[in-house]
Amino acid sequence: MNIxxxxxxxxxxAKTIRYYEExxxxxxxxxxxxxxxxxxxxxxVLRFLGRSRSLGFSIDxxxxxxxxxxxxxxxxxxxxxxxxxxxxxxxxxxxxxxAMRETLAHLIRECAGDDRPDCPILKDxxxxxx
Amino acid sequence: MNIxxxxxxxxxxAKTIRYYEExxxxxxxxxxxxxxxxxxxxxxVLRFLGRSRSLGFSIDxxxxxxxxxxxxxxxxxxxxxxxxxxxxxxxxxxxxxxAMRETLAHLIRECAGDDRPDCPILKDxxxxxx
DNA sequence: ATAAGGCTTCCAGCTACTGGAAGGTCAAGG
DNA sequence: CCTTGACCTTCCAGTAGCTGGAAGCCTTAT
Numbered sequence: 001m002n003i004x005x006x007x008x009x010x011x012x013x014a015k016t017i018r019y020y021e022e023x024x025x026x027x028x029x030x031x032x033x034x035x036x037x038x039x040x041x042x043x044x045v046l047r048f049l050g051r052s053r054s055l056g057f058s059i060d061x062x063x064x065x066x067x068x069x070x071x072x073x074x075x076x077x078x079x080x081x082x083x084x085x086x087x088x089x090x091x092x093x094x095x096x097x098x099a100m101r102e103t104l105a106h107l108i109r110e111c112a113g114d115d116r117p118d119c120p121i122l123k124d125x126x127x128x129x130x
Numbered sequence: 131m132n133i134x135x136x137x138x139x140x141x142x143x144a145k146t147i148r149y150y151e152e153x154x155x156x157x158x159x160x161x162x163x164x165x166x167x168x169x170x171x172x173x174x175v176l177r178f179l180g181r182s183r184s185l186g187f188s189i190d191x192x193x194x195x196x197x198x199x200x201x202x203x204x205x206x207x208x209x210x211x212x213x214x215x216x217x218x219x220x221x222x223x224x225x226x227x228x229a230m231r232e233t234l235a236h237l238i239r240e241c242a243g244d245d246r247p248d249c250p251i252l253k254d255x256x257x258x259x260x
Numbered sequence: 261a262t263a264a265g266g267c268t269t270c271c272a273g274c275t276a277c278t279g280g281a282a283g284g285t286c287a288a289g290g
Numbered sequence: 291c292c293t294t295g296a297c298c299t300t301c302c303a304g305t306a307g308c309t310g311g312a313a314g315c316c317t318t319a320t
Contacts, residue, residue, distance in 0.1 A: 004297065014298090015278060023276095033285060035298055044256070051255050056230045059276065069252050076249035080241045083234060083251050090231050097224045100186045104217050111210045119206035121213050122199050125181050126174070134266065144267090145309060153307095163316060165267060189307070 006038040010046035017046060023059065025049060025066065056090050057082075136168040140176035147176060153189065155179060155196065186220050187212075 006028075007014045020026055021036070026045055028036040048069060052062045064082050068074040110120040136158075137144045150156055151166070156175055158166040178199060182192045194212050198204040240250040 002298075013278080016276085018299095019277060033298080034300095035285080047257055048255050051257055053276090054230070055234050055255075056227070065252070065255060068249075069256060072247060074247050074249070074252075075245040076241050076247065076251075077243045077245060079249045079251050080238060080243035083238050083241070087231065087234050087238060090227050090234065094224060094227045094231065097186070097220050097227070100184075101217065101220050101224065104185050104213060104220065108210060108213050108217060111206050111213070113207045113210035115205040115207060117202060117204050117206065119198075119204070119209045121206075121209050122195070122204075125178050125185075125195060126199060127177050127181055132267075143309085146307085148268095149308060163267080164269095165316080183307090 001038050001043075003036050003038065006036075006043055006046065009043045010050060012046055012050050020046065020049060025062075055086070057086050061086055131168050131173075133166050133168065136166075136173055136176065139173045140180060142176055142180050150176065150179060155192075185216070187216050191216055 001009075003014045003017055006017060010017070012020075017026075021028065026038075026042050028038045028042050031037050045066065048066060049062055052065055053059075057065060061082055065079065068079050068082075107121045107124055112118070131139075133144045133147055136147060140147070142150075147156075151158065156168075156172050158168045158172050161167050175196065178196060179192055182195055183189075187195060191212055195209065198209050198212075237251045237254055242248070
C-alpha cells in the first residue's frame with residue numbers, strides 16, 4: 001500500500017512515517033515508480049510506535065522496545081525495566097510541573113488583576129526581595 | 131562586568147546569556163576589546179528571565195512579561211492574563227502526563243517482570259486486541 | 261616567553277517532528 | 291491526447307531553547 005493508506009491505517013502522518021523510515025524503524029519496499037510500498041507488518045510496527053510514543057516513550061526507548069517486541073525470547077523483566085524508567089521520567093516531569101504550578105497559582109491568587117500597576121507576579125519575577 | 135561574572139550573578143550559563151542577547155533580551159555594552167560589559171540592570175533582567183523560565187514561561191511569554199515589567203503604567207490584569215495562560219498550559223501538560231502515567235503504571239503492575247517472554251506491556255503496544 | 265583561563269564568533273546538534281518548494285506519477289474526465 | 295487534481299518523491303529549513311565544540315584573540319601571572 002502507498003504511504004497515504006499506511007498513514008490512515010497507522011494513525012500517523014505521512015511525514016512522520018517518512019521520518020521513521022529515515023531513522024531506521026521501518027524499511028518499506030519501493031515500487032518501480034519509487035513509491036514506498038508498505039506491508040501489513042510495516043503498518044503494525046508503525047502502530048506499535050504510535051502507541052509507544054503516546055505513552056511517552058522516547059524514540060530511543062521505542063528502539064529498545066521494538067527490538068524486545070520482535071525478540072520472541074525476551075524476558076518480560078527487560079521490558080518492565082524500560083517501562084519503569086519511562087515512568088520515572090514522567091513522574092519527574094510531573095513533579096517539576098506541579099512545583100511550578102503551585103508557585104504560579106499562588107502568585108496568580110495574590111494578583112488583583114485590575115488596572116493598577118502593582119503586581120505580585122512581577123514583584124516575584126523581579127526578585128525584589130532577594 | 132564580564133560575562134563570567136554576569137553568569138555567576140544571574141545564575142545563568144554564559145552560553146544562555148549570549149543566546150538571550152542574540153534574541154534581543156539584553157544589549158550589553160562592549161568594551162574596546164570586544165568583550166561584553168554587563169550592567170547591574172542587565173543582570174537584573176537576566177535574573178528576571180531565569181525566574182520566569184523556571185516558572186515555565188515560554189520565551190515569548192517572557193518577552194511580554196519583561197515589557198510589562200518595564201512599563202510602570204501596566205495593569206496587573208495584563209500580567210495576570212499571561213500568567214493564567216501559562217498556568218493553563220502547565221495544567222494541560224500535567225494532565226497529559228498523568229494520563230500517560232496511569233496507563234503505563236497499570237501495564238507495569240500487570241507485568242511479571244521475570245525471565246519469561248510473556249509481557250502485557252508489549253501486548254498493549256502491539257495492540258493485538260484492537 | 262609562555263601557559264592558563266576567559267573571552268569572541270560561528271557552526272552544528274539536540275528531540276521529534278513539521279512545513280513547504282520543486283517536481284514526478286497516476287486515475288478520471290473531456 | 292490532454293489536462294486536472296490528488297498523490298507521491300526528495301531536500302531544505304524551521305520549531306524551542308539552548309548546548310557543545312572549534313578556532314582564535316585577550317588578559318594575567320609567572
